[in-house]
Amino acid sequence: MTRSRIIGAFFVLLLALPIPAQISLERLDLDAIYRIKDEGLNRSQVMETLSYLTDVYGPRLTGSPQIKAAAEWTKKKLMEWELANVNLESWGPFGRGWSNEQFNARAISADTSFQLIAYPKAWTPGTDGTIGADVVTAVINNDQDFEKFRGQVRGKFVMITAMRDVPAEFQAPGRRLTEEDLTNLSNQPIQTARGDGAGQRGGPGGGRGNNPQNFNQRRLKFFLDEGVIATIEAGQGSGGTVFVQGGGGRNTTDPAVPAQVVLAVEHYGRIWRMLEKKIPVRIEMNIQNKFYDDDLNSFNIVGEIPGTDRADELVMLGAHFDSWHSGTGATDNAAGSAVMLEAIRILKATHLKMRRTVRLGLWTGEEQGLLGSRAYVTQHFADRADMTLKPEHAKFAGYFNVDNGTGAIRGVYLQGNEAAAPVFQAWMQPFKNLGMTTLAIRNTGGTDHLSFDAVGLPGFQFIQDPVEYGSRTHHSNMDVYERIQAPDMMKNAVIVASFVYLTANRDEKLPRKPLPAAQK
Known part of the structure; x- marks a missing residue:
């Protein structure tokens, strides 16, 4: 029998075993886990x-001077820790960089004035x-609305969204996953059949007209051609939180806005209601934004043991290294x-x-569509457009x-x-006392493990307590150091280090x- 047939027969036998038996076959180096926990x-x-990345270097928009400075600090830190092959690996093109250098805004009427909480896009x-x-x-919601405002907005600040209701927050913005939440996550999801009628999510009736993005571009061009000073829209969130x-x-070839x-x-809302009462309001605003055209490429930070x-x-x-810019x-x-x-x-x-090489990758361009990690996977493992595999893939x-x-x-x-379930089930045992108990067979999207998964490589995202992520901090001006939970961060690093260590020393690579x- 050939070696490949022997290995194949072994995996057939392994998969035939009950899951508890498969779990017992996974070897846990508890001494190593003790040392990882201790450190x-x-x-x-x-x-x-974290404080250096956030407090010292601030927001890290891809292409900005801030992300480049933060990357140089990170590279230096990795070299201090004596990692090998530390590098800022170029990819691209990404396009122009951008940063907000200065912003202030104030509303003024005959009887009052007040500072505004606002951020440029x-x-x-x-x-x-x-x-x-x-x-x-x-407020322009359809093509017929353009003529209502033609010739009316030149040299003005223009409020372009209708004022919405702002309900009280009766539920706390921060929460942990409950046992019920975790049980629901662990259940196999069932995809129900959907029709394709207009008005369903993703259907042709799901936005303003058949192409909401195209309509928004035409609206922006209208305001630009009409000579507005700036458009102003009401932020999502409340209590001073702005997303x-x-x-x-x-790209320089993209339409001007x-x-x-x-x-x-x-x-x-305050300005909106004053205007409804026919009380004139002026805004004084200073926006200093800067574009960077000197290097249209970006980079990923890599280093290895x-x-x-x-x-x-x-x-x-x-993890992705980049961010948005208001926090x-x-x-x-x-x-x-x-x-x-x-x-x-x-x-x-x-x-x-560790038997296998362990490599860190910190990606840029994630917020624009997983660009950095996709470029890295294409350079090193496979191009998902044609699934031509490179030697590193195996x-x-x-x-x-x-x-x-x-x-x-x-x-x-x-x-x-x-096939990864019994492996991770065994590896979670030492971390149940840290709250790690659940495997979810389902997919989760929107981040960089998808770049690996897309070419058939085993890539995994951890389940985490939401805390205030979706309710307060994600892409907002409140995404700052004070919203970080230090004990969670410490536990997370221990768990990640342990899973990486166990993967590096496992007899077989993780199942695919x-x-x-x-x-295509």
Whole structure:
């Protein structure tokens, strides 16, 4: 019998065993886990690392000077920890960089004035210094509305969204996953059949017209052609929390857009109601934004701990390094980056021997569509467009990702990888006292493990307590250091370091799903 047939027969036999029996076959190095816990819980540096990424360097928008400075600091830190092959690996093109250099805004009427909580959208232009002008409303919801406001908005600040209700927050914004939540996550999801009628999510009736994005572009062009100073929209969130992303293109060939500002809903509402009462309101605003065209490429931060007898095989841990710009990118995703940096520091500090090479990857361009991790996977493993595999693909053991905020790790999303379940079930045993108990067979999206999964590599995102991620911090001005939970960060780094260590020393690489079809 050939070696491949022997191995195949072994896996058939293994899969025929009951899951408890498969779990018992997984070897746990409890001495190594003790050392990882001791280093990570008693001598942690994770919050110091986080403070540098957030407090010192601030928001890390891909292409900005801030992300480049933060990357240089991270590279230096990895070299201090004596990692090998530390590098800023270029990919691209990404497009122009952008940063907000200065912003202030004030509303003024005959009887009062007040400072505004507001932020410019990324990749939008600024103003020519401080400009004072009247505020008007121009809510355009369809093509017929354009003519209503033609010739009415030149030289004005224009409020472009209708004022919405702001209900009281009767539920706390922060929460942990309950046992019921975890049980529901662990259940196999059933996809019910859907029709394709208009008005369903994703159907042709799901937005303003058949193409909401195209309509928004035409609306922005209208305001630009009409000569507005800036558009102003009410932010999602309340209580001073403002969610802000991008508003313009990264490429010089993209259509020009006007200056765009997102205003805290409470301040938006105050101005809106004053205008309803026919009370004139002026705004004085200074927006200084800067584009960077000198280098259209971006980079991923990499560094590794070489393995021993299986050094040509690879285990990876990673997180996206970039953020949006209104906060300091603490929960999204300095938290994940700091956890991964701490995990690899722990592995280095404990001097644990690992058979496979362990490589850290911190990705840029995630917020624009997983761009950095996809470029890395294409460069090293496979292009999902044609699924032509590179030699490194066969040598890959597994990838672990953190990108759901500061919350404690409660388990692993398996991405449909049934064969990984008994492996991770065994590995979770030493961490049940840290709250890690759950495996979810379901997929979770929106972050960088998908780049690996898309080419048939075992990539996993951890299940985390939401804390305030979806309710307060994700892409908002409140995504700052103070929203981070230090005990959770310490526990997360310990769990990640342990899973990476166990993967690096396992006799076999982690199980894989069948290769996916090309995604042309």
